[in-house]
Amino acid sequence: MNKAVLKAVLRKNKWFAGLPPSLADSILRLGRIRNADDSLIYSASDSRDGVIALVSGQVRLTSFSLSGNPSFLLISSPGSWIGVTSALDGRPYGYDAFAIGKAVLFHVSQERFEALINESNEYYSAFVRMVCDHLRVSMQNLIILRNRRPLHRLAQELQRLSERHGRQTKKGLVIDLRLSQEDLAVMIGVGRQTINRLLKSLEQDGIATTRYASVTIHDLKAIERLSSSEEAES
Structure with missing residues (x-):
């Protein structure tokens, strides 16, 4: 995929659009394109394997209760990043990620991700800010769920x-x-x-x-x- 096209898609995400140019370029350089077609990208119990951005298509994020019923469902859109929390804390994902139809993914492996965030505190902090953004959205949705x-x-x-x-x-x-x-x-x-x-x-x-x-x-x-x-x- 053309690098300029990939960068344009990833910049749909406010987090990526606000990154220092050096970090954005490093992410683009370290990642690789993957294709998925109606297939599981990772399961809730899988060990971390870096971070993934959705380039095209849709990805369904689902978690299940102990009874086996879905308790959470979110559809990710192009520009969204998944797997970041696990890449940082080393724990299993906690939810399934499944490609709906044909999806193009941009994957930065765990090894390359760790090398990147170890380059500087600024790079590490940038990914922590992404997790904070996700947490804020989750809290807003929880408030809406309880009050509206x-x-x-x-x-x-x-x-x-x-x-x-x-x-x-x-x-x-x-x-x-x-x-x-x-x-x-x-x-x-x-x-x-x-x-x-x-x-x-x-x-x-x-x-x-x-x-x-x-x-x-x-x-x-x-x-x-x-x-x-x-x-x-x-």
Whole structure:
């Protein structure tokens, strides 16, 4: 892959875009392109193997409860980095990463990653800042999950997915990520009956419709209004 194209994709991530040029160039020099096609990139129990950035396609990040049910689900978009926490602390990943369809990955091996962060405290601190960014986002999502109504949480997730993965068609903005109703339920922290009720409500209001493994948003303005609502869950 052309280095300029790769750099442009990685700069979609604010963290990478804000790196010192010397560090950004070193990352580009040390990494290698990998391809995945409907395959497991790593499992929750795997040992660390460096850091990975998504160049194209989608990656599903999932963790499971002791009963085997999914308890967390996130879809990564191009420019996103995964595996950083494990690369730094040496522990297993803690979640599965699975490529949805064809995905292009940029992989910096553990050996090269450690050599890089050992070059200077500035380089090490840069990756710590990435973990801090991830933690802040996680905390914000937890606050939203605990305090906002399920319909507003669903609208926010649909807005996020539409911005990163939406495809404009004559019928509306299509989010085609092989997401089932159960997947959406896990993403916003509700049960199967609740997500079914919420999706039917959006469909009755002409805002969005669901089909097998896809969602079509017909009224993005309505989704944005619901997403920005401050109404708390009683």
